[in-house]
Amino acid sequence: EDKVVQSPLSLVVHEGDTVTLNCSYEVTNFRSLLWYKQEKKAPTFLFMLTSSGIEKKSGRLSSILDKKELFSILNITATQTGDSAIYLCAVDSGGFKTIFGAGTRLFVKA
């Protein structure tokens, strides 16, 4: 069965810390890996990764994919309280189905 596993499930850090969120996957067909941020409501898209070793960056957030080892990491540097959210990893298997992990709940203390 296809699955996406995220770790840690929750994380508490202080403002200014750097965090690394992990996502591993086992799917029959892989097309892309996506990261979303979910605050109180709907997930919002962060990154899409399709190729190994190419880092995607947006401000203080960056992500990279390893298709050989079947994992991805999301880094957040100089964390701020506004980064507090659930970070979801998802795999698009190309069969119209997107498989989400359970998410990592990040809480950034002021």
Add this chain to the structure above:
Amino acid sequence: DTGVSQNPRHKITKRGQNVTFRCDPISEHNRLYWYRQTLGQGPEFLTYFQNEAQLEKSRLLSDRFSAERPKGSFSTLEIQRTEQGDSAMYLCASSFGGRAEQFFGPGTRLTVL
């Protein structure tokens, strides 16, 4: 606002009642997805439409659940004879063409008493 919208935002119902939720996707998006999310979990795929055709259904979607997308625009998700286990956030998302990134609506939170 041209994002994905969902109505109602909250629904409280008694066990055994039927409920219907509506999703209006981004207008040029031809793909529409329904997910269910419970506390501490990521969204679970329920069903997918490409234009008006329902192309994929999860085995989570029991025969009490039905979804439609008439004319390939808005979509409805109906749950018949609701059970307490149906209590969850129901999320709708849309995407354009073959692009993997989906745009989510704010969700409908269902509470079954």
